Amino acid sequence: MSKTDNVAAKTKEIVKKHGGDKSTLIAVLQDIQEAFNYLPKEALKAAGKAMNIPLSRVYEVATFYNAFSLKPRGEHIVKICMGTACHVRGAAAIQDKMERTLNIKPGETTADKKFSLETVNCVGACALGPVVVINTEYHGQMTMAKVDKVIGKLKEGAQQ
């Protein structure tokens, strides 16, 4: 089975799980992104076909929400909160440190596809600011040292 077939098969499975109704498109896209870490073109095509939604409409929804990515992303998604509370507690310095540690800018992915960096608005944990969310894990009261520690750990884990 080719990669494209795999993506299409997995997408059909996801559409089926949600019942196939047009109103479930966002939930379907969320699951596709969870499965592949982004929304592959083949998956959008397969979802549109299976749900009887024009591809242009699927793209419209996929590009409307910031949470969706049409570009391949790394194994670990690093999100730096740039909301007001985190901003006043030094989020910009954390972003700068993260950019230097990973050697990428927000919106980019490392060459080894291990990390993607993103900036986001308030993630709802203002009391813990500045906050960095890595995959689904929240890291509060971030400092330069914590950035080194947390990224170092993931890099080590990545080599195992």
Ligand code: FES
């Ligand atoms: S502003 Fe960062 S969690 Fe609210």
